[in-house]
Amino acid sequence: MTPGVERDAKHLPVIAERGSNAADGESEASLTEAPVDRLGRPLADLRISITDRCNFRCTYCMPREKFGADYPFLARSELLSYEEIAKLAGLFVDAGVRKLRITGGEPLVRRDLPVLIKQLRALDDRQPHPQPLDLALTTNGVLLPRLAQELAAAGLNRVTVSLDSLEQAEFARMTDSRYRVEEVLDGIRAAEQAGLGPIKINTVVRKGQNEGAIVELARHFRGTNAIVRFIEFMDVGTSNDWQLAEVVSAREIVRRIASEFPLEAIDANYPGEVASRYRYRDGQGEVGVIASVTQPFCGGCTRARLSSEGKLYTCLFSGVSRDLKAPLRAGASDEELARLIRGTWNRRTDRYSELRGEATMKLPKVELSHIGG
Ligand code: SAM
Ligand code: SF4
Ligand code: SF4
Secondary structure (H helix, E strand, O other): OOOOEEOOOOOOOOEEEOOOOHHHOOOOOOOOOOOEOOOOOEOOEEEEEOOOOOOOOOOOOOOOOOOOOOOOOOOHHHOOOHHHHHHHHHHHHHOOOOEEEEEOOOHHHOOOHHHHHHHHHHHHHHOOOOOOOEEEEEEOOOOHHHHHHHHHHHOOOEEEEEOOOOOHHHHHHHHOOOOOHHHHHHHHHHHHHOOOOOOEEEEEEEOOOOOOHHHHHHHHHOOOOOEEEEEEOOOOOOOOOOOHHHEOOHHHHHHHHHHHOOEEEEOOOOOOOOOEEEEEOOOOOEEEEEOOOOOOOHHHOOEEEEOOOOEEEOOOOOOEEEEOHHHHHOOOOHHHHHHHHHHHHHOOOOOHHHHOOHHHHOOOOOOHHHHOO
């Protein structure tokens, strides 16, 4: 086998592991300066996937034909423990990360999540900024009624809930689950009551499948504190049979909403925000669109992703990762791990969405359920 390339029979046809020698520049990575990648982008956010399992089988993410009963999900021992996650997250915070987002798979199916939230909240003590870390969670929402209060008490700041349709049959088709739309709406209410708002709603739009949901979701959440963000269907992973023809462009999404409820563009909340924001002209709140396919935003991408099995990815569409779990479990010092993280970021050149085309389609990519959206 080619050195540095590992065949991961479980999850990807072929996935490359970055080598770990001095030639990679990792052993020389500075521990005092904040890492900056080769395109001048700092490391500011970390998405942490805590499980590759899910209680839904959304057709665009974990289609049941590929993620069926015999799919080799990770064994518990392969997952990073909460202590391991918190330790690594601390090193990312030292490197400049200010936002942590817990994702999956479905993060709420992993037991005792509030324990991890408490450990991450405790990282406030080691970071130099006076402001607390921004701790967020992305979820399909159905377990929120049970968990929202406890998560908020543990120190979670906010949640994003995914919801692709208000119409039960369409929702069931998109998520391939037995859950009801009402259960997601209950989850959103529970999160609001627990103080985890303003809630963001993520809606993936797939042509011919849930286009009607665009205006319906906009209408439903107008005048509430929730902000719906419509996401262009993306070619993540290798399982969802993505085709450009199934993408409804952000421009078209905005056009459809604006034809019912006039909109005007507003500024981003902060540099690098992935959603383009629009407010209703009648003052009834705002919506967002995430145009990863038609208007890529790689130039401002400051996100690293830690998979549930402890691999560091520097792009959502990557087939290459840096394993952090093996050195962590082999007893690497904080300094050694910090150099691996910072060196990996320093060498980053990812801009997949800007380069998307025939050639990139054929590259091996990690499944989204492994690293979270
Ligand atoms: N299970 C949680 C959920 O659904 O919110 C968290 C993980 S899920 C992978 C994170 C986000 O990725 C969700 O909002 C989901 O809609 C989005 N997503 C999944 N597959 C996608 C695709 N092919 N294109 C665009 N967004 C996608
Ligand atoms: Fe599960 Fe979220 Fe993927 Fe849907 S999008 S299958 S809820 S991980
Ligand atoms: Fe970031 Fe990769 Fe997405 Fe570009 S394609 S915005 S580099 S995650």
